[in-house]
Amino acid sequence: MNYMTEALKIAKKSGGDLPIGAVIVRNGEIISTFHNEKELRKDSSAHAEMLALCEAQKKLNTCVLDDCEIYVTLEPCPMCAWAIIQARIKKVCFGAYDTIYGAFGSALDLRKLANSKTEVTGGIAEEECSMLIKEYFKKIR
Secondary structure (H helix, E strand, C coil): CCHHHHHHHHHCCCCCCCCCEEEEEECCEEEEEEECCHHHHCCCCCCHHHHHHHHHHHHHCCCCCCCEEEEEEECCCHHHHHHHHHCCCCEEEEEECCCCCCCECCCCEHHHHHCCCCEEECCCCHHHHHHHHHHHHHHHC
């Protein structure tokens, strides 16, 4: 299964929110999916990654997700990157790079601060992920 394709499908369901989708996978099985709900919930922390992490941790009854991977359509911001590192996610795969807020190598790399071994791969379906975000901003401006 192509998990980034699934993350893109989830992102497209975000309604009035910035279209970001996150999928958490454990042993080849999707255990959590979310899109941004910041506007919907009126909650600045309701990013796709944060919501997906919370759901996965509840399902697995643990705060440690060291046997999980996360696929997200945009490079995680510092808040989300730090939560991913704290959850000990083993691998992060993201689509579009975020040169302003990206915290896994573009603007900064929080793994260095935490001495984290989290693997990161960026640029997966980058064009499609970037286009989704660009189209969103065209609509709201």
